[in-house]
Amino acid sequence: MTLSDTAGREPGASAAAPATATPAKTSPAPRRAGRGPAAWLAKKLSNGLIQAFLLLIGLIWLTPAAGLFMSSLRSEEDNSTSGWWKAFTSPSSLSFDNYQELLKQSDMVQAFWNTVAISVPATVLVVVIAALAGYAFAWLDFPGRDWVFLVVVAMLVVPVQIGLLPVSKLFGSLGLFGSIPGVVLFHVAYGLPFAIFLLRNYFAEIPREMxxxxxxxxGTEWRIFTRLVLPLGRPAIASLTIFQFLWVWNDMLVALIFADNESQPLTVALQTQTRQFGSNIGVLAPGAFLSLIVPLVVFFAFQKHFVQGVMAGSVK
Amino acid sequence: MSATVRKVLPANAGSTPSGPTPRSRAARRRKLVSLGFLLPALLLLGSLVAYPILFSVGRSFFDASGDTFVGAxxxxxxxxxxxxxxxxxxxxxxxxxxxxxxxxxxxxxxxxxxxxxxxxxxxxxxxxxxxxxxxxxxxxxxxxxxxxxxRGVLNAMTVGVHDAFSGDTKGYPTAHPQNPRTIPAQKDGSYRTAKSVSPGDTADLGLVGVPPKDIPKAAKPAAAASSAPAAKGELRGVVFIDFTLGGGGKPGRVDPTERGLPGLAVEAVKGGEVVATATTGNDGTYRFEDLPSGDYHLQLPQKDFAEAYQGISxxxxxxxxxxxxxxxxxxxxxxxxxxxxxxxxxxxxxxxxxxxxxxxxxxxxxxxxxxxxxxxxxxxxxxxxxxxxxxxxxxxxxxxxxxxxxxxxxxxxxxxxxxxxxxxxxxxxxxxxxxxxxxxxxxxxxxxxxxxxxxx
Structure with missing residues (x-):
């Protein structure tokens, strides 16, 4: 839905990510004369209220995550007897022991690397395949092109749920079920409609004269694609890469079904732990943060592209 | 749609050399190149998105095992x-x-x-x-x-807000009198002394059944307060835990280590009516001052034994x-x-x-x-x-x-x-x-x- 608004933007505009674009300066309203100090005071006051309110909201937003982080630094025993906020009075009780413990568990470490082994190829493949298809849809002429592309547009909102059962049967007969390549292929297929849509629209903005x-x-089409279209499409490709990477990294449902014990990513490994909630917060809390670190680093390093990608990809 | 096609690709049509054979060959070539660019995407979308949709629609008309057609x-x-x-x-x-x-x-x-x-x-x-x-x-x-x-931050806040607004009389849900004959239970869940007392008397009320984790940290030994004499027109005493940790205490008496229960409401009842209310201090003391002379029963109301507010589930x-x-x-x-x-x-x-x-x-x-x-x-x-x-x-x-x-x-x-x-x-x-x-x-x-x- 955002599609046409954000994804279809021309190269220049996409650089201005909403999050970083400070709302066009509400020019410090040239204090209109005649209102007097009362109006000025009222304005200051309401501004103070707004600040306090937003500060409160920010605090509320921060608290749950901060709570889990504090919990991850406390011992199992502390967590079972008192809330994490008690740790503020005895900071010495905090330690990274839980993390060390977690990193000793070979299945968790394995799950972390599985997550990498799923996310990286799934991202690269989506970007490459979608860039090829996006170029074809934007600049190559073949019969039925626009109809095929409409089918892709229709596929934008197809829920992954519909594919779970049939594809698991298909993979079963192909021997892909329960393996990392199976999970990757599924992610690629369901990431493609949006990826193609985004890149096709972006490529279509390239001036025809070029x-x-x-x-x-x-120049052959291949040469034009690699030398001209790909470099020009870099902003859109960057947004897509980040969006797709986080999408796959954070997925649980697909891996829950298509991965077996050896190939399961961190999300699946952790969800099995949630079944005995309460008793093992010492594994869950640091585990959740282990899975968070990569997305957060990506988020802060590439906020601009990330926001752009999420905005455009919200339809999924 | 057709507008797009025209807009996008006018060049190819005009620039190819005339003559039927090269033109159709070029067209075929173009199709092949397009197919090459599209093939991976079409394969994946076809087999893993389009086919599953058709399969699911078909499968939804069959029973659990997939053998019998069951219609809708x-x-x-x-x-x-x-x-x-x-x-x-x-x-x-x-x-x-x-x-x-x-x-x-x-x-x-x-x-x-x-x-x-x-x-x-x-x-x-x-x-x-x-x-x-x-x-x-x-x-x-x-x-x-x-x-x-x-442990849960949301309920910690809920309880905090709740207690701030509704007063924080601490309830001891498991507590009950050490001797149910001298302080029998009433129908409404409160406890009332069997014997009556008058201003100038002291009366100590012993409770048991309070688990150590429920006893507030502030609770102090009650013995000193218990032995203090009542002034004229004053009715006083302590509410205490009649149980000495590690044994050795005597039931019905305030032994040296036995602690008072703070925050409890104590009511003086006369003729079935509550005429005065006091709250116990850290050492369990309660005092009614300037009570008109007469016979009173002491009552620990039901709210003293109410479950503490536990927040929202x-x-x-x-x-x-x-x-x-x-x-x-x-x-x-x-x-x-x-x-x-x-x-x-x-x-x-x-x-x-x-x-x-x-x-x-x-x-x-x-x-x-x-x-x-x-x-x-x-x-x-x-x-x-x-x-x-x-x-x-x-x-x-x-x-x-x-x-x-x-x-x-x-x-x-x-x-x-x-x-x-x-x-x-x-x-x-x-x-x-x-x-x-x-x-x-x-x-x-x-x-x-x-x-x-x-x-x-």
Missing amino acids: LEAARMDG | DNYTEMFQDPATTKAIRNSAIWVIVAPVLLTGLGLILAVLSEKIRWATAFKLLMFMPMAISFLAAGIIFRVAYEADPE WLGPSLITPAIIGAYLWIWTGFSMVLIGAGLASLPRDALEAARMDGANEWQIFRKITVPLLSPVLGVVFVTTVINVMKVFDLVYIIAPGPVQQDASVLATRMWLVSFGGGNNQGLGSALGVLLLLLVVPAMALNIRRFRRSQS
């Missing part, structure tokens, strides 16, 4:  | 099986409540954050939950919603869906706010300034100008949330504890349970999948329409 000139010079 | 039975069962109807009802709640709250909250925060200097930091903070997995968010909220106020069967929606809002509000904020930033400043010049107040500007101009963006947020909410799975799966999974179930979790999680009824599972797909068809149509319009 492509025509390249074709006149005898 | 799976679809009728969907609306009869109580567990599945529950899931459908919960999904309906989600679809109605979450988008409204999310759009409203996003709008308010977007408008307000325009007025502060640290808007960027605020947006960043609010947007952060979008980066993390539903699983991690689920664990975060599972901990925050913990029922025990000693967020993860219980009745509140589980609202609780999970709360976690969902935590994740998605940043998205809604940033998207609406981007819309706000692109509003024509002139219109707003003009309205301000004309003396409109902020509320009028908000209602009459901002909201109407923003309605397309608000629509986008709303529809996006509707689509997302229909598919919500991980959050429900993680936050709802085992016994309340049923009460929290939504279409996606039900579908998973039926097809994979033990139900093993792939017929019904496929039907639920098809239902999910049907529910997003309007969004699909909307997408196509928008796209076609943007192309023409």
Whole structure:
């Protein structure tokens, strides 16, 4: 839905991510004369109220996550007898023991690497395959092109749930069920409609003259694609890469069904632990943070592209 | 559509050399090149997206094992099986409540954050939950919603607020008199002394059955206060724990280490009416001063034994869906706010300034100008949330504890349970999948329409 608004933006506009774009400065309203100090005071006051309210909201938003982080630094025993906020009075009781303990568990470490082994290829494949298809839909001429592309647009909102059962049967007969390649392929397939849509729209904004000139010079389509379209499409490709990577990294449902014990990612390994909630917060809390670290680093390192990608990809 | 084609590719048609053979060869070549570019995508989309849709539709007309054609039975069962109807009802709640709250909250925060200097930091903070997995968010909220106020931050706050407003007389639910004959229980759950006392007397009330963890840290030994004599017109004494840790105490007597129970209400009753009330101190002392002479019975009211307020059972069967929606809002509000904020930033400043010049107040500007101009963006947020909410799975799966999974179930979790999680009824599972797909068809149509319009 955001599609046409955000995804379809021309190259220049996409650089201005909503999050970083400070709302066009509400010019410090040239204090209109005649209102007097009372109005000025009222304005200051309401501004103070707004600040206090937003500060409160921010605090509320921060608390649950901070709570889990504090819990992850406390011993199992402390956690079972008192709340994490008690740790503020005895900071010395905090330690990274839980993390060390967690990293000693080979299945958790394995699950972490599985997550990497699923996310990286699933992202690379989506970007490559979608870039190829996006170029074809934007600049190559073949019969039925627009109809095929409409089918892709329709597929944007197809829920992954519909594929779980049939694909698990299909993978079963192909020997892919329960393996990392199976999980990757499923992610790629369900990531493609949005990826193709995003890149096709972006590529379509490239000035026609540039492509025509390249074709006149005898450039093959492959050469035009790699030398011209890909470099020009970099902003969209960056957004797509980050969005897809986090999407796959954070997935639980697909891996829950298509991965077996050896190939399960961190999310699945942790969810089995949630079944005995309460008794093992010492594993869950640091585990959750282990799974959070990569997305958070990506988030802060590439906020601009991330926000852009999420905005465009919200339809999924 | 045809407009696009013409616009996009006029060059090829004209620039190819004339003559039928080279032209058709070039056309075939072009088709082959296009196919090469498209092949990987088409293969994957065809086999893993398109084919499963057809398969699911077909499979939904067969029974659990897949051998017998049952027509629409799976679809009728969907609306009869109580567990599945529950899931459908919960999904309906989600679809109605979450988008409204999310759009409203996003709008308010977007408008307000325009007025502060640290808007960027605020947006960043609010947007952060979008980066993390539903699983991690689920664990975060599972901990925050913990029922025990000693451990769950939400209930710790709820109890704090509750106690601040309703007074904090501490209840000792397990306590009872050491000697039920001298202090018998009344019908209403209170305890009243059998013997009467008069001003000038002292009376010590011994209780037992208070587990050590319930005894406040402030509680002090009661012996000294117990031996203090009553003044004229004063009725006093202690309420104490008639139990010496490690043994050695005598029942009915205040032994040196035995502690008073603070915070209890003690009532003086005359002729069945409560005429005075006192509260015990840290050493368990209570005092009634200036009581008119006469015979009184001492009473420990029911509230002394009431269960302490334990907060709200967020993860219980009745509140589980609202609780999970709360976690969902935590994740998605940043998205809604940033998207609406981007819309706000692109509003024509002139219109707003003009309205301000004309003396409109902020509320009028908000209602009459901002909201109407923003309605397309608000629509986008709303529809996006509707689509997302229909598919919500991980959050429900993680936050709802085992016994309340049923009460929290939504279409996606039900579908998973039926097809994979033990139900093993792939017929019904496929039907639920098809239902999910049907529910997003309007969004699909909307997408196509928008796209076609943007192309023409």
